[in-house]
Amino acid sequence: MGHSAAVWDYRAAHELTTDWNGNPLVVLRNPQGASARISLHGGQVMSWKNQHGEELLFTSSKAIFKPPKAMRGGIPICFPQFGNCGLLEQHGFARNKVWTIDEIPPPLPPNDSNGKSFVDLILKPSSEELKFWPHSFEYRLRASLGSNGQLSLISRIRNVNGKPFTFSFAYHTYMSVSDISEVRVEGLETLDYLDNLFQRERYTEQGDALTFESEVDRVYLSCPNPVAVIDHGKKRTFVIRKDGLPDVVVWNPWDKKSKAIVDLGDEEYKHMLCVDGAVVENPITLKPGEEWMGRLEILVVASSFCSDHLDLQKVRF
Numbered sequence: 001m002g003h004s005a006a007v008w009d010y011r012a013a014h015e016l017t018t019d020w021n022g023n024p025l026v027v028l029r030n031p032q033g034a035s036a037r038i039s040l041h042g043g044q045v046m047s048w049k050n051q052h053g054e055e056l057l058f059t060s061s062k063a064i065f066k067p068p069k070a071m072r073g074g075i076p077i078c079f080p081q082f083g084n085c086g087l088l089e090q091h092g093f094a095r096n097k098v099w100t101i102d103e104i105p106p107p108l109p110p111n112d113s114n115g116k117s118f119v120d121l122i123l124k125p126s127s128e129e130l131k132f133w134p135h136s137f138e139y140r141l142r143a144s145l146g147s148n149g150q151l152s153l154i155s156r157i158r159n160v161n162g163k164p165f166t167f168s169f170a171y172h173t174y175m176s177v178s179d180i181s182e183v184r185v186e187g188l189e190t191l192d193y194l195d196n197l198f199q200r201e202r203y204t205e206q207g208d209a210l211t212f213e214s215e216v217d218r219v220y221l222s223c224p225n226p227v228a229v230i231d232h233g234k235k236r237t238f239v240i241r242k243d244g245l246p247d248v249v250v251w252n253p254w255d256k257k258s259k260a261i262v263d264l265g266d267e268e269y270k271h272m273l274c275v276d277g278a279v280v281e282n283p284i285t286l287k288p289g290e291e292w293m294g295r296l297e298i299l300v301v302a303s304s305f306c307s308d309h310l311d312l313q314k315v316r317f
Ligand SMILES: O=P(O)(O)OC[C@H]1O[C@@H](O)[C@H](O)[C@@H](O)[C@@H]1O
Pocket: 083, 090, 091, 172, 196, 217, 218, 249, 251, 274
């Protein structure tokens, strides 16, 4: 049965360790030497390295690795609320909870199993969460690392409640960049966005590409695939493809705001950019028994491909 191959893949390709603070951590590796580390605290990707051992995600030098807060960096999961538009704590509780590993996960689809290592993490609400968000759910997060180093995150959230519930969501992806002034984001041209710096007022993107000269905190609406983060300094491009995640949040706090963020080092805002696949404008409502799926895939394209003429539609994951 197909299942045995997947179990073999799973056992051979990931290992369990702990971070220096004692939090359990899953390590995925591919045969070429790329790796990803996913913490059971928050189901958060903490590190993603390419085959040369270069870190692709930003982690603050002042990051606090202790529950109940999420570490500043990597890819925190924002669920069941994005931002502060709701009654829950900012970005919801999922990023602050301890997840478990599914030791016998469903297999990878046969057409997608080649060289992939993966892990499935599970979050179910405890009686504590149910007190302030009274909805039973099962959340399965599959993190996988592909043969060309691409990182893929698939969230499946199922309503196991007797009543419908509604949520918003984001993969809050902190990319590591050479210098924010050397970066541009493509794929957002002509889109409408909600500007968090102006009470979520709606504007339309006018530029050919988004560049950074001051604080940016926006939700771009209904973004087509792909979105690209082009880093001229590091000569590499993050190509982002998503499914079930219509919106894209772009955030950099810039100098003034970052001084107020206690777990962000001085001047570190220059080396980070959050570009999140998200569901913000139209939250998801799940009826009893229904499941939602949101997939994010990120591939870093080598410097030789990094030019103004990169044809993003032709990038193969
Ligand atoms: O400090 P937190 O809770 O991780 O949030 C960081 C930022 O996350 C972004 O996604 C929001 O748009 C910002 O408004 C927010 O400041």
